[in-house]
Amino acid sequence: MPRLLDDLETAVLAKLAELDTGDGVPLTRLAKQLDQRVAVLIRTFTMLSDARLGGVAGPGLVRLGEDEGRWRAWVTPAGRAATKASA
Amino acid sequence: MSEQKIEFYKGPAGGWGALKSVAKHLMHEGAPGKGARTLLAANQPDGFDCPGCAWPDRSHTSTFEFCENGVKAVASESTSKRATPEVIGAQTVSWWAEQSDYVLEQLGRITEPMVYDAVTDRYKRIAWDDAFTLVAAELKALPDPNQASFYTSGRTSNEAAFLYQLFVREYGTNNFPDCSNMCHEPSGSGLRPTIGVGKGTVTLHDFEKADLILIFGQNPGTNHPRMLGELRDASKRGCKIVSVNPLRERGLERFADPQDKLEMATMGSTPISSHYVRVRIGGDFAFIKGLCKLVLEADEHARLNGLAPIVDSAFIAEHTTGFDAFMQDALDEDWSVIETESGLAKAEIEAVAKQYIESKRVIACWGMGITQHQHSVATIQMIVNLLMLRGNLGREGAGVCPVRGHSNVQGDRTMGINEKPTAAFLDRLGKVFGFEPPRSHGHDTVGAIEAMLEGKCKVFFAMGGNFAAATPDTLATYRALQSCDLTVHVATKFNRSHVVHGQQALLLPCLGRTEIDVQAAGTQGVTVEDSMSMVHLSAGLNAPASEHLLSEPMIVARLAAATLPHSKTPWLDLVADYKLIRERIEAVFDDFAGFNEKIKKPGGFRLRNTASERVWNTPSGKASFTAHAVPRDTFVHRAKASEKHRDTVVLTLATVRSHDQYNTTVYGMDDRYRGVYGQRRVVFINDEDLREIGLKDGDWVDITSLYADGVERKAEKFRLVSYDIPRGNIASYYPETNPLVPLQSFAIGARTPTSKSIPVKLTRSDAPAA
Numbered sequence: 001m002p003r004l005l006d007d008l009e010t011a012v013l014a015k016l017a018e019l020d021t022g023d024g025v026p027l028t029r030l031a032k033q034l035d036q037r038v039a040v041l042i043r044t045f046t047m048l049s050d051a052r053l054g055g056v057a058g059p060g061l062v063r064l065g066e067d068e069g070r071w072r073a074w075v076t077p078a079g080r081a082a083t084k085a086s087a
Numbered sequence: 088m089s090e091q092k093i094e095f096y097k098g099p100a101g102g103w104g105a106l107k108s109v110a111k112h113l114m115h116e117g118a119p120g121k122g123a124r125t126l127l128a129a130n131q132p133d134g135f136d137c138p139g140c141a142w143p144d145r146s147h148t149s150t151f152e153f154c155e156n157g158v159k160a161v162a163s164e165s166t167s168k169r170a171t172p173e174v175i176g177a178q179t180v181s182w183w184a185e186q187s188d189y190v191l192e193q194l195g196r197i198t199e200p201m202v203y204d205a206v207t208d209r210y211k212r213i214a215w216d217d218a219f220t221l222v223a224a225e226l227k228a229l230p231d232p233n234q235a236s237f238y239t240s241g242r243t244s245n246e247a248a249f250l251y252q253l254f255v256r257e258y259g260t261n262n263f264p265d266c267s268n269m270c271h272e273p274s275g276s277g278l279r280p281t282i283g284v285g286k287g288t289v290t291l292h293d294f295e296k297a298d299l300i301l302i303f304g305q306n307p308g309t310n311h312p313r314m315l316g317e318l319r320d321a322s323k324r325g326c327k328i329v330s331v332n333p334l335r336e337r338g339l340e341r342f343a344d345p346q347d348k349l350e351m352a353t354m355g356s357t358p359i360s361s362h363y364v365r366v367r368i369g370g371d372f373a374f375i376k377g378l379c380k381l382v383l384e385a386d387e388h389a390r391l392n393g394l395a396p397i398v399d400s401a402f403i404a405e406h407t408t409g410f411d412a413f414m415q416d417a418l419d420e421d422w423s424v425i426e427t428e429s430g431l432a433k434a435e436i437e438a439v440a441k442q443y444i445e446s447k448r449v450i451a452c453w454g455m456g457i458t459q460h461q462h463s464v465a466t467i468q469m470i471v472n473l474l475m476l477r478g479n480l481g482r483e484g485a486g487v488c489p490v491r492g493h494s495n496v497q498g499d500r501t502m503g504i505n506e507k508p509t510a511a512f513l514d515r516l517g518k519v520f521g522f523e524p525p526r527s528h529g530h531d532t533v534g535a536i537e538a539m540l541e542g543k544c545k546v547f548f549a550m551g552g553n554f555a556a557a558t559p560d561t562l563a564t565y566r567a568l569q570s571c572d573l574t575v576h577v578a579t580k581f582n583r584s585h586v587v588h589g590q591q592a593l594l595l596p597c598l599g600r601t602e603i604d605v606q607a608a609g610t611q612g613v614t615v616e617d618s619m620s621m622v623h624l625s626a627g628l629n630a631p632a633s634e635h636l637l638s639e640p641m642i643v644a645r646l647a648a649a650t651l652p653h654s655k656t657p658w659l660d661l662v663a664d665y666k667l668i669r670e671r672i673e674a675v676f677d678d679f680a681g682f683n684e685k686i687k688k689p690g691g692f693r694l695r696n697t698a699s700e701r702v703w704n705t706p707s708g709k710a711s712f713t714a715h716a717v718p719r720d721t722f723v724h725r726a727k728a729s730e731k732h733r734d735t736v737v738l739t740l741a742t743v744r745s746h747d748q749y750n751t752t753v754y755g756m757d758d759r760y761r762g763v764y765g766q767r768r769v770v771f772i773n774d775e776d777l778r779e780i781g782l783k784d785g786d787w788v789d790i791t792s793l794y795a796d797g798v799e800r801k802a803e804k805f806r807l808v809s810y811d812i813p814r815g816n817i818a819s820y821y822p823e824t825n826p827l828v829p830l831q832s833f834a835i836g837a838r839t840p841t842s843k844s845i846p847v848k849l850t851r852s853d854a855p856a857a
Binding site: 037039040042043046047049051052053054055056058 | 133134135603605606610626627629630634
């Protein structure tokens, strides 16, 4: 059973889904929009990605990566669906 | 790897050279995106504490709070390379033992627990449960718990260290060799009896207020690059900086801050040292005593002539003891002895004394260049004497600043990683956890090696680090480790200590500082204490390098649960939520009252430092002046006397780090600021010494140390490099030169190996085969 997202994760995912039109969103822009430090965002995105943490695979709602030297986050189809479901 | 060359480095420390190096190391580790992304969270309030040095964090206003060497540490941890059981098991351990430290480091992150298979001479996969069962069985089978030693690296978090010392003491021993034994032990040993605190007294705020900063035996450009930010700011506002160091080091001369756009755009830089004192290796004590003598003489002169006194008599009267004896001893010291032993002319010492006398607020910093000598404890006490003469302790802008190495080396000691625990601490620990801790003192690092060699220690457990490469007398240390029944290493990367092992050996891979730690109660953070006693939270943000990694607290808890079935400590419950560990820490240490609350504040909190309040926790209730004679019977003096009739040119060797190195970890083969590229087997030597021994720059030599214990200790095949270093002094990298230091050559009163003053001779050698 997928784990429940906490408030921060829900807010971060919603903002990412709102801003990501397919090209991803720079972490620095998200940090400004959400008034969060980049460190918090990176940790949150890692938790929302498909990375295995504590022996359990993550939900795969986002993807972190690099594009032209800028660090970006993308929302996955599963992430978009989760956002719609919680809206 | 760089092409081998020796090429003078013209640039400042930091600057574009540092940025280029950052990019190179991130690329090399295959982690340009992840590594760089990770760096945005280094030393930030919600991020992780850099796994490198223990220099404090600023107020977190900068986006970037890391340095070139922090990047190397982070890149190394965030590497995409993996040392799986298949990778390590592809070769025999004997084959790996022939490879360089750099090659071992480059294998990448260890992904699963592994056990040594003596039949095939290879490491192979083992399940965690089986690994814990194996260690527990060996520990329980020992007839005496004191036949096990438990080493701690300075990277270990407070939570892991606290559980670890608890487990070891419940098991029944105080055998806690640690990396502090090899670095700042003399700082604690020197400071505690004189000012009542074994730690530095200053904060970064004091650096903003000081008029004069004295830097003894320290190379911040390589070892604590973030300290250059404080020194640069101090220099810009007119604070004088006096660097006392045998080698000319670029980081003590000029620094370009990579975050300063103007400085970077104009290729500009800021001078660091206003005065650079080229003391001879081990000559600091005589130099500092000379300063004290000059201050006292100036005070005498001022008082006789009705001028303002130089010495702070009010401070001395109210806060100190032993002044009269110290004053007499210092005034009686012979200038010829001071000049000979310091390697400095009186006029040069007078110039620094003038700056000291003219300054109202003075900080004294020091590193391994002070501590790794036979008389390091006395030297540190002489620094305290100098500061106390003018009341430079316990007030704004003044105090002592031993600059610690690894990121939590100070915190580990605070948590009880100490082979000589106080009775009060043991009483409290026993009361909180319901057991009777062992009372007899345990082994330090030298003691642990000796015990292994004597067959008195059969199990060696290391919480991180690289014991075989960090310790002196390499061949003896190797024999010691190989004589153990079991060696166990908790580690993130493969290193020398894993290929110099006991009959049985285990590698237990742990999470790195940059990685998310998920336990039953959710994601966890750990705490660390920096060089200035600030305790703060560190939480990772990357996915672990492997799903099989355990956190260090979890490794300790599971090992304890397997070894101590009747323990009253709820080991596995504690690691479900590290807040519970911190509650126990709070129960044992009064200074940690409100621990879980206090660390919610960005930057954490400062542990009480009584000396910085002019409260002296000494038997007399006062700070103590300590009189010491200038050392004239060191191992170097003895070697020179015994070799005189042979006309041997006896040189004093200091072991140093290269710029691409942090402690024993070799991230690369360059030492940019000293102009060395693609190689490590070099000896820095004065031109005149080259001429005297009939050799020239580029020649190859073997180094033999000169001790009277009848053991020949030799390190072979080093290339001579002409360098700006005082006559009679040479320098070379460790761990390559560790074999030259006998176990029995250590600091009086601290037992820290004397790796900074090794009497040696050089003999011509052939160039190594290509």
